[in-house]
Amino acid sequence: MANDIAVVIEHLEGKVADISFEMLGKGRELAKASGGQLLALLLGHGVKGLAAELGCADGVIVSEHETLRHYTPEAHKQALAAILKARAPRVTLVANTAMGMDLAAGLSGSLGWSLCAYCRDARLTDGRLTAVSQIYGGKLLADADVEGPSTILSILAGSFPAEAGKAAGNPRVEEVPPPPLDKPRIRFKRLIQPEAGDVDITRQAVLVSVGRGIQSKDNIPVVEELAQALGGALSASRPIVDQGWLPKTRQVGKSGMTVKPKLYVAVGISGAPEHIEGMRGAELIVAINTDPNAPIFNVAHYGVVSDLFDVIPLLAEKLKASK
Amino acid sequence: MNIVVPVKMVPDLVEELEVDATGRALDRSFLKLRINEFDEHALEEALLLKAKHGGTVTVLALDTGEVDETLFTCLAKGADRAIKITGQFQDGVSSHAAAAVLARVLGSIPHDLILTGVQAADDRDGQVGILLASTLDLPHVSVVSGVEPAAAGKAVTARQEYAGGIMAELEVDLPAVLGIQAAREAPRYAPVSKVRQVMKTQKLEEVAAPAVEVGAGSTVSRLAKPETGGRAEILEGSPEEVADRLVAILAERGFAKR
Numbered sequence: 169m170a171n172d173i174a175v176v177i178e179h180l181e182g183k184v185a186d187i188s189f190e191m192l193g194k195g196r197e198l199a200k201a202s203g204g205q206l207l208a209l210l211l212g213h214g215v216k217g218l219a220a221e222l223g224c225a226d227g228v229i230v231s232e233h234e235t236l237r238h239y240t241p242e243a244h245k246q247a248l249a250a251i252l253k254a255r256a257p258r259v260t261l262v263a264n265t266a267m268g269m270d271l272a273a274g275l276s277g278s279l280g281w282s283l284c285a286y287c288r289d290a291r292l293t294d295g296r297l298t299a300v301s302q303i304y305g306g307k308l309l310a311d312a313d314v315e316g317p318s319t320i321l322s323i324l325a326g327s328f329p330a331e332a333g334k335a336a337g338n339p340r341v342e343e344v345p346p347p348p349l350d351k352p353r354i355r356f357k358r359l360i361q362p363e364a365g366d367v368d369i370t371r372q373a374v375l376v377s378v379g380r381g382i383q384s385k386d387n388i389p390v391v392e393e394l395a396q397a398l399g400g401a402l403s404a405s406r407p408i409v410d411q412g413w414l415p416k417t418r419q420v421g422k423s424g425m426t427v428k429p430k431l432y433v434a435v436g437i438s439g440a441p442e443h444i445e446g447m448r449g450a451e452l453i454v455a456i457n458t459d460p461n462a463p464i465f466n467v468a469h470y471g472v473v474s475d476l477f478d479v480i481p482l483l484a485e486k487l488k489a490s491k
Numbered sequence: 492m493n494i495v496v497p498v499k500m501v502p503d504l505v506e507e508l509e510v511d512a513t514g515r516a517l518d519r520s521f522l523k524l525r526i527n528e529f530d531e532h533a534l535e536e537a538l539l540l541k542a543k544h545g546g547t548v549t550v551l552a553l554d555t556g557e558v559d560e561t562l563f564t565c566l567a568k569g570a571d572r573a574i575k576i577t578g579q580f581q582d583g584v585s586s587h588a589a590a591a592v593l594a595r596v597l598g599s600i601p602h603d604l605i606l607t608g609v610q611a612a613d614d615r616d617g618q619v620g621i622l623l624a625s626t627l628d629l630p631h632v633s634v635v636s637g638v639e640p641a642a643a644g645k646a647v648t649a650r651q652e653y654a655g656g657i658m659a660e661l662e663v664d665l666p667a668v669l670g671i672q673a674a675r676e677a678p679r680y681a682p683v684s685k686v687r688q689v690m691k692t693q694k695l696e697e698v699a700a701p702a703v704e705v706g707a708g709s710t711v712s713r714l715a716k717p718e719t720g721g722r723a724e725i726l727e728g729s730p731e732e733v734a735d736r737l738v739a740i741l742a743e744r745g746f747a748k749r
Contacts, residue, residue, distance in 0.1 A: 180653060240661060242630050266634035266653050269610070269670070273617035277590075277625020282708025283617045299709065301615045302717070305504040309717050310615055312709040319708075322617070353630040353664040357648065362656030374746065398746055410532065410673040416656065423634060423652040423672060431746050438504070452744060454737065455723060461507065461716065470740060471723030478730040479737075486738050487747050 170317060171204030174257040176248060177222065178267055179212065180239070181359075184221055187268075187325045191261040192224040193332025194290070194323070199226075201292035202258050208339070211247055213237035216341070223337020229255075233346045238356035241270035247346035249278050256318050259290065259297060264322040266423065272322035282316045286441065288327045306441045306463035325422070325445045362417065367401045369418060374400025374431045377420055377447070378408055381436020381457060381476055385413040391435050394480050397487035403427065405437045421446035436476045439464025456480065492546035492644065492665075493601040494537040497593050498530040498565065499619065500555045501612045515711045519582065524557045526564075529608025535674035536638055537606050538569045544640055547571045549600060553589055555580040559695060560686070567681035567689045574600070578700030585707035586614045590622035595701040597627065602666055604647060609634050609670035616707035624668035632661055633670040 173195045178185040192208065199206040208225035210218060213236055219228040229251055235243045248271060252260060262272040264286055276283035284290075284299035288309065291298045297314040299321055369375060376395035382388060388402075395402045402418060409419040420427050422442035432450035437443060439455070439462055447453070448467050455468035456476050465471045472479055502508060503523040511518040537548045549572040550565040552558045562573040576596055584592075597605075607620030624631035637650040641662050649669055651659045663669070726733050741747040 180657070185654075239659065241632055266651055269618060269633040270621055270631055273586075273621035274625055274631065276587075276617055276708075277622045283587075284709055285615060285617045298712070303615050304502060304508055304612045307504060307508055307716065308510070308714055310711045311713040312615070312707075312711045314709040316708060353667070354632065355662040357660040357662055360650070360658040360660060398741070406673075407528075411677040419656075422654060425655060431741070431744070452746075453723075454740075459505070460725075463717070465723040465725070466717060468723035470737070471725045472733050472737070473725060474730065474733065479733055482730050482734040483737055486734050487741070490738060490742070490747055 170256055170258060171202040172207055172255060172257040173199040173202060173204060174207045174209055174252065174255065174260040175225070176260065176262045176268065176271060177208050177210045177218070178263045178265060179215065179218060184218055185263065185265070186330045187263040187265065187323065189224070189330040189333035190325070190328040191263065191323055191333065192222065193330070194328045195261055196224055196332070198259055198290065198292055202295075204258060207255070207257065209248060209251060211236050211244055219339060219341050222339055224333045224335040225339045227340040227342060230341055230343050231346050232343065235349050235352065236346060239267050240352065240354040240356050241274060242352060242354040243346070243349050245271055245274040245278070246349055249275055250347045251344055252279060258318065259292070260318070260320045262320060262322050264324050268322060272320050276320050279318070281318045281320055282314055283320045283322070284312055284314060285322045287321045287323050290321055302441055306439060306444065307461060324441055326448055367417070369401055369403045369420065370425050370427055372401045372427070372429050374398045375403045375420070375427060375429045376400055376433045376435060377403040377405060377437060378414075378435050379405040379437030380407045382408070385411070388413060390477065390480055393484040394433065394435070394487070397484040398431065398433070400429070400431065405443045434464050434468065435480060437464055438462040439467065492540065492544060492603045492640065493549070494540060494546055494604045494606060495549045495551060495597065495600060495602040496530070496534045496537050496570070496606050497551045497619065497623070498534065498561065499527045499552065499589070499608070499611050500524040500558055500561060501527045504612055510714050515714055517714070524555070526561045527608045527611040529610060529671060531678040532674040533606040533608050533671040534565055534568065534570065535676060535678040536671050538679070539675055540638060541569070549574065551576060551593065551596065553580045553584060553592060553700065554578065555584060562695050563690050563693070564681050564686050566693050567685045568679055572696060574696045574698055576698050576700050583613065586616045586619045586622055587705045587707055588703055589619050590626055591703035591705040592700045593619070593623050594626040595703065596698055604665055605629070605668040606671050607668065609672045616709065618670060620668050620670045627668070629666050629668050630663050631668045631670070632663055634672045635669045636671070636673040637675055638669060
């Protein structure tokens with residue numbers, strides 16, 4: 169229906185992703201404002217059982233098929249497009265994840281619906297939709313008035329409490345077979361589990377994380393010294409791993425690991441949304457960056473606006489001396 | 492294999508970003524633009540594929556300003572062709588419009604594989620590569636690191652990165668569009684002297700953008716720095732003072748001794 173709110177449920181290996189519950193919680197709020205129903209869209213093969221976890225929704229539309237067993241952007245987009253075209257919900261929420269990114273923009277392209285990406289919030293007021301996108305590496309928020317009767321919003325993880333979307337309940341389940349996909353142009357081959365690294369950064373109580381501010385591979389020992397002084401491990405933001413300066417197993421963030429250490433020290437990390445997603449759950453966050461407007465200071469508890477080379481070696485030295 | 496890499500200029504996020512008097516857009520008067528860093532990875536992956544398996548690499552860019560040097564740099568790195576798409580793009584362009592323009596321009600450029608950066612800092616209405624794939628009705632995979640030819644050159648194997656370091660290996664029929672997260676190697680560097688030399692010896696091709704009637708589907712009503720309640724307590728003082736303060740804070744929580 170034209171005032172329903174749809175949520176695309178993301179799941180991997182039989183587990184519903186937290187972002188799905190975040191979106192259900194937000195979807196519930198939007199459905200109240202629109203006067204419509206909250207629909208969870210669940211695609212896969214042998215996934216019907218997951219519907220029991222989606223009690224926050226009024227209804228769960230389940231699309232099961234062999235071609236949907238493993239995620240591929242093509243098969244999942246096609247199945248979703250068929251459901252969305254038939255239901256034409258007011259707003260469709262999709263996770264801004266590796267899986268959701270293809271779906272959100274792909275559906276906008278093929279259905280001709282408007283899309284706001286990187287959403288941190290959304291409001292429906294008297295039928296008008298405002299979407300708040302976090303852009304420019306997290307430095308600015310853009311409120312936008314959205315056109316069209318149906319809109320897709322891709323949602324950044326960590327925008328809403330997941331608890332609000334976790335509800336026991338007995339949502340109505342409706343099964344909708346996907347349209348046939350005879351000659352898939354994208355074929356799933358296999359899942360590759362992460363290599364066991366020298367250090368499992370998800371199990372460390374203290375992480376000292378290094379970012380682009382370190383400038384060169386040769387400077388990494390400066391930060392390593394601090395990690396040692398704190399009895400913690402060295403981790404990194406994506407650019408450092410992309411440069412090949414540290415192994416992938418040390419990467420914190422959206423395409424790396426989600427970490428929740430007791431102490432997280434962010435050194436020369438500006439705090440792009442993709443990074444913050446992976447470390448915002450740390451108990452104590454200390455950040456050092458030359459840019460006073462770096463988004464990392466929005467999640468850090470303590471901040472130092474300074475050249476890391478002025479402070480980090482000194483701090484490591486003092487910590488070592490205090491032991 | 493003919494590889495096309497559409498690149499995009501974005502504000503340099505290292506610089507301070509200012510909102511203009513309307514409160515709805517960036518102040519572009521002193522804005523420094525640079526190539527989207529993910530596009531550098533897309534180009535690197537394209538050049539690595541070409542080096543290993545042959546083919547051509549063509550770079551495209553909408554002329555959003557300051558684009559010439561970027562395109563010459565792409566040539567200096569090893570691209571075969573660089574095409575500047577001219578039009579009224581100086582105030583920025585929505586992803587939907589950029590995709591529509593690129594789709595039309597690609598009509599006359601051979602392309603087996605289109606590699607874009609996975610995202611850009613300003614693609615508020617979605618990622619250009621995915622929208623481009625939709626417009627051209629080509630398969631698309633986002634967040635890819637690692638591309639290899641497969642099926643006797645009729646497909647590629649792409650690795651899509653999920654959270655927690657898990658990756659999916661997908662086989663994608665060509666032609667296809669892939670959003671590159673990271674190239675297999677760090678993007679190469681083109682020395683300024685080489686870029687200067689290329690500027691003297693090679694030319695950028697120019698194509699006028701076709702008219703398209705596609706917009707973002709939404710209008711920004713307010714652009715602002717995030718207001719956060721939980722902002723960090725900033726420690727002031729000399730490096731010495733700051734380090735002492737940090738030791739005290741860490742000691743208080745049991746991470747260090749005083």
